Structures are given as structure tokens and as C-alpha cells.
Amino acid sequence: MTSEQDPRPRAVIVACTDGPLLVRGEIDLISASGEAIPRTRKTVALCRCGVSTIKPFCDGSHKLVGFRTDPVPPADRKRDEGIVTGEEAPPDAERSGA
Amino acid sequence: MVVCAGSQGVDDAPVRAHCVGMNAFDWARRSGGPPEILFDARGPLSAHLLDVLQRPVPESGEMLAALLPATEIALSQSVDVLRDDDIQLALFILYGLHYGQVLPADEDWEWNPSLITARLALEREFEKRLRSCVPMPALPEVDSDAVAGALFDLTAPDPGPSLSRYAAKRATPGQLLEFLVQRSIYTLKEADPHSWAIPRLTGRAKAAMVEIQADEYGGGLPERMHSTIFAGTMRHVGLDDRYGAYVDNVPALTLTSLNMMTMFGLNRRLRGAVAGHLAAFEMTSSIPNRLYGNGFRRLGYDTNVTWYFDEHVEADAVHEQIAGRDLAGSLAEDEPQLLSDIMFGASACLTIDGWVADDMLDAWSKGLSSLRVPLAVQSFATA
Ligand code: FES
Ligand SMILES: [Fe+2]
Ligand SMILES: [Fe+2]
Numbered sequence: 001m002t003s004e005q006d007p008r009p010r011a012v013i014v015a016c017t018d019g020p021l022l023v024r025g026e027i028d029l030i031s032a033s034g035e036a037i038p039r040t041r042k043t044v045a046l047c048r049c050g051v052s053t054i055k056p057f058c059d060g061s062h063k064l065v066g067f068r069t070d071p072v073p074p075a076d077r078k079r080d081e082g083i084v085t086g087e088e089a090p091p092d093a094e095r096s097g098a
Numbered sequence: 099m100v101v102c103a104g105s106q107g108v109d110d111a112p113v114r115a116h117c118v119g120m121n122a123f124d125w126a127r128r129s130g131g132p133p134e135i136l137f138d139a140r141g142p143l144s145a146h147l148l149d150v151l152q153r154p155v156p157e158s159g160e161m162l163a164a165l166l167p168a169t170e171i172a173l174s175q176s177v178d179v180l181r182d183d184d185i186q187l188a189l190f191i192l193y194g195l196h197y198g199q200v201l202p203a204d205e206d207w208e209w210n211p212s213l214i215t216a217r218l219a220l221e222r223e224f225e226k227r228l229r230s231c232v233p234m235p236a237l238p239e240v241d242s243d244a245v246a247g248a249l250f251d252l253t254a255p256d257p258g259p260s261l262s263r264y265a266a267k268r269a270t271p272g273q274l275l276e277f278l279v280q281r282s283i284y285t286l287k288e289a290d291p292h293s294w295a296i297p298r299l300t301g302r303a304k305a306a307m308v309e310i311q312a313d314e315y316g317g318g319l320p321e322r323m324h325s326t327i328f329a330g331t332m333r334h335v336g337l338d339d340r341y342g343a344y345v346d347n348v349p350a351l352t353l354t355s356l357n358m359m360t361m362f363g364l365n366r367r368l369r370g371a372v373a374g375h376l377a378a379f380e381m382t383s384s385i386p387n388r389l390y391g392n393g394f395r396r397l398g399y400d401t402n403v404t405w406y407f408d409e410h411v412e413a414d415a416v417h418e419q420i421a422g423r424d425l426a427g428s429l430a431e432d433e434p435q436l437l438s439d440i441m442f443g444a445s446a447c448l449t450i451d452g453w454v455a456d457d458m459l460d461a462w463s464k465g466l467s468s469l470r471v472p473l474a475v476q477s478f479a480t481a
Contacts, residue, residue, distance in 0.1 A: 058415040060384030098383040
């Protein structure tokens with residue numbers, strides 16, 4: 001099917017609130033020097049908070065640094081309080097793979 | 099070990115077939131040994147159930163008829179269904195008939211009305227107890243971003259004591275082995291409990307669930323299936339990766355954790371809870387998995403062992419976004435009456451798995467094993 005017949009875009013990027021850019025669809029992911037960055041899954045999350053340990057992918061660390069995408073965070077969100085960073089603050093629910 | 103009572107010899111085909119049914123016999127013949135149940139009963143109900151299941155359906159007679167009364171007695175005598183070894187093992191076995199690989203039994207047992215009746219009786223009390231123990235979070239607005247936000251709030255990183263931080267910094271080789279053993283009950287069947295819900299969902303929520311589960315199942319590459327990667331981790335530290343090999347070792351609550359997901363997945367009316375459970379599950383995974391991987395690296399293990407954890411650092415940072423907005427959020431928008439069960443399922447995940455982790459940390463901090471039956475071998479195969 002050609003793009004004239006199919007109005008859908010090749011790829012969609014979802015700007016996740018307080019989190020990564022979720023990329024669905026066909027994109028070429030390349031490094032600054034033009035080499036392909038290996039991609040092992042269909043949908044990927046690209047870090048936009050700057051602290052991921054697996055850049056350009058998100059590793060969930062945005063939650064540890066209180067990364068906010070809202071210009072004014074909603075008052076009813078308690079996530080602005082008590083933010084601690086780094087390995088000292090893993091979630092208390094203990095997951096080993098989901 | 100409970101071994102089929104009639105399996106006196108490898109050549110004794112009619113006796114073995116009579117005892118455990120043709121499917122188990124065929125399975126045994128292929129694997130070159132008698133079919134074996136890899137775990138023992140933990141009380142009268144699970145003993146009764148194992149006795150029934152070692153017979154072919156037509157020959158179960160009186161034992162089968164007595165199963166429901168035995169179930170009702172076990173329930174009436176139980177102090178806490180969530181920590182009841184006998185009841186949780188019985189549920190685990192009944193669900194095992196749907197999953198397969200849990201125990202050798204006549205495959206005709208799967209939809210036997212008497213077994214289903216017993217299962218429903220157990221599930222009724224199980225769910226009742228969960229609903230009374232699990233804290234109910236405040237309900238967000240019916241809006242996918244608000245639901246995702248509420249779930250991210252509920253699962254937000256907590257600076258308190260944590261199993262993953264302990265694993266990263268202090269756990270001994272024996273404790274990390276126990277950790278893998280505890281996790282194996284779910285992880286060797288990773289994703290399957292939630293997958294029961296796929297045909298029970300529709301539209302956007304179904305598409306989101308499939309998107310996550312396809313990645314859990316390796317995106318078309320069997321060697322990348324998360325359960326397969328985990329089995330490799332087990333083998334590389336010298337553990338047995340057969341399903342059920344460590345059932346005897348784990349406490350009731352570890353079985354409860356899997357049983358809860360299975361109950362949510364197998365009951366269409368609980369599809370809100372299964373969506374919330376998966377969201378909370380994914381949202382509490384990436385960061386701990388980085389720390390678990392660090393724990394194994396600290397002890398000198400290479401990527402054969404850490405691949406599973408490393409994979410989840412990246413995968414679950416994707417899955418948590420899909421699960422929050424597209425699965426749980428869309429489901430709430432499409433079926434607003436499910437909102438409260440979505441939040442319940444998420445809270446139930448955090449509560450039960452939080453207790454499992456607390457019990458492990460508590461035992462280790464006292465220098466004890468976290469297992470019901472400690473492992474015979476306490477050291478890694480190779481480092
Ligand atoms: S956006 Fe998730 S780690 Fe940066
Ligand atoms: Fe996974
Ligand atoms: Fe996942």
C-alpha cells in the first residue's frame with residue numbers, strides 16, 4: 001500500500017506526561033555519526049529527561065528525578081513531594097521482570 | 099516427592115496409564131521416565147486434590163465427590179486464605195490444569211465441573227479476603243491520562259527499605275539464588291496470567307495488552323521470550339528450570355501472588371483488576387531490575403545471568419507507558435464502571451508483592467532462609 005492510498009503516518013510519537021517519547025512505527029534510529037542504533041523491540045521509549053542509563057532509551061529513571069513535562073503540575077498530584085534521586089530510591093514493590 | 103502410585107516400572111505401561119491418564123503416560127514415554135509430581139501436598143485439601151488428579155477422570159468416583167466438602171472444610175478452618183499453604187497450593191494446582199506443565203494429569207480434568215466448582219468456592223473466599231485487605235486508592239477522573247497519572251502516583255518510587263536495593267548492595271550468593279527460586283513460580287510462566295485477559299478485553303485496551311504481551315513473548319523470536327530468558331538465568335546459576343521444581347520451597351504467599359493474577363485473568367468480570375495489576379506490575383519493574391542486575395554483576399556474573407534483568411530495564415520502561423495510558427486508561431474510558439477495579443488490581447499487586455518482598459527481607463535480615471524449604475545447595479554453580 002502506498003502512502004497516497006494510506007493516510008496513516010509511518011510512525012507515531014507519543015509525548016508521555018512526565019516521561020519518555022513513545023515511538024511506534026517505522027523510524028530509523030541512528031547515532032550522531034550516522035550508525036544504526038540497535039532496536040530490539042517494536043515500540044520503544046526514548047529518554048527526554050536526560051538521566052537514563054541506557055540512552056537513547058528510557059529506563060524509568062525520570063521517576064527518580066521528578067521529571068515534569070507539565071508547565072504547571074496539577075495541584076492534586078503528590079508526585080512533587082519528597083523526590084529523592086538515584087539508587088537510594090527504588091520502588092518498594094519488588095519486581096523482577098514484568 | 100509425590101510420585102504416581104501405580105508407576106512401578108518403565109515397561110509397566112498399562113498400570114501407569116491407568117494411574118495418571120494417557121496424556122501423562124505419553125509425556126512420560128517421551129521424557130523417558132515415569133511422570134512425576136515435583137511437589138508435595140501441604141494439607142488435607144491439596145492432598146485430596148492430588149489424589150483425585152492421579153486418576154483418570156472416569157475412575158475418580160468417590161474421591162471426586164468428596165472434593166467439594168473437603169474444600170468447604172479447608173475454607174472454614176482457614177485463618178487467612180492469603181497465607182494458607184494448603185488452600186493456595188490447591189488453587190495453584192487447579193489453575194495448573196489450565197496452564198499445563200504444573201503436574202502430570204489426565205487432560206480431561208481441565209473443565210471437570212466438580213473441579214471448577216471447588217475452584218469457584220476457593221476463588222470466592224480468596225477475592226473476598228483480598229478486597230478486605232487491600233487498601234483502596236482514591237479514584238481518579240475517568241480520563242486516560244488521569245488514570246495513568248494516578249497509577250504512576252500509586253507506584254511511585256519509595257525511599258524505604260527495598261529488596262532490590264538489598265540485592266544490589268548486600269545480598270549473598272545464596273540469597274540471590276533464593277530470590278530466583280521465589281521468582282521462578284511466576285517468571286517461568288511470565289506474561290501468561292495476564293494473557294488470559296486478552297479475549298476478555300476489547301478495542302484499545304485489547305490492542306494495548308497485545309502490544310505489551312507480544313514483547314513479553316519475544317516479538318516473534320522464541321529465544322527472546324522473557325520466560326525463556328529467565329530459564330537461561332536459572333540454568334546459568336545451576337538451578338533447575340523445570341516448572342514446578344521449586345514449588346515445595348516457596349512460601350504460600352509466593353503462590354498467592356501468582357494465583358491472584360490467574361484469578362484476575364481467568365474471570366472476565368475481573369478484567370479491570372487484571373489491567374490495573376499489569377499496570378502496577380510494569381510500573382514497578384525497570385528501576386528494581388537495574389538493581390537486581392547490579393547485584394548479580396557485583397557477584398561476578400556475566401550477561402548470561404543478567405540478560406533477563408537488563409532486558410526488563412528497557413522493556414518495562416516501554417510497557418509501563420502503554421499499560422498506564424493505553425491499557426488501564428483506555429479501559430477506564432471505555433468501561434467507566436471498571437475504574438474502581440483497575441485501581442483495586444493495582445493496589446492488590448503492590449500489597450501482595452510488597453508482603454512477599456517484606457517477608458524475604460525480614461528473613462534475610464535475621465540470617466534466615468526466606469524459603470519454606472531451604473535449598474539443598476547454597477552456592478552458585480559457577481561465577
Ligand atoms: S525519560 Fe525515562 S529515563 Fe529519561
Ligand atoms: Fe517481561
Ligand atoms: Fe513487561
